[in-house]
Amino acid sequence: MTTHAAPKFLFGAILAGMLAVTGWAALHQNVWEWGGLVNRPDRGWTIATLCDAYAGFFTFYAWVFYKERNPGRALWFVAIMLLGNIAMSSYVLRELLRLRPGEPIEALLTRRAGKGA
Numbered sequence: 001m002t003t004h005a006a007p008k009f010l011f012g013a014i015l016a017g018m019l020a021v022t023g024w025a026a027l028h029q030n031v032w033e034w035g036g037l038v039n040r041p042d043r044g045w046t047i048a049t050l051c052d053a054y055a056g057f058f059t060f061y062a063w064v065f066y067k068e069r070n071p072g073r074a075l076w077f078v079a080i081m082l083l084g085n086i087a088m089s090s091y092v093l094r095e096l097l098r099l100r101p102g103e104p105i106e107a108l109l110t111r112r113a114g115k116g117a
Contacts, residue, residue, distance in 0.1 A: 076091060
């Protein structure tokens with residue numbers, strides 16, 4: 001598997017899954033009819049929204065996986081899947097605080113020297 005094959009597979013699967021669940025929900029209920037918290041939970045769009053949140057969590061985790069070493073990868077995976085945006089914002093804040101004075105914000109996106117898989 002090339003270095004690009006795994007991310008292509010992951011993001012292709014996320015795209016296909018989101019298209020499938022969104023199509024399924026749309027066939028069962030018009031999005032404008034979703035009652036959310038006002039009415040009893042509407043199954044189709046509630047499931048689609050939950051899938052969308054977890055697709056976002058997996059997408060964010062792909063970046064964390066790239067940046068972190070083991071066992072940090074596993075710990076962050078658990079935190080992101082259980083706490084969602086709380087863990088995700090904590091991770092970004094931690095990485096921002098680790099930037100050295102004068103270091104460009106672009107450094108946030110890449111591994112630090114010596115950080116490998």
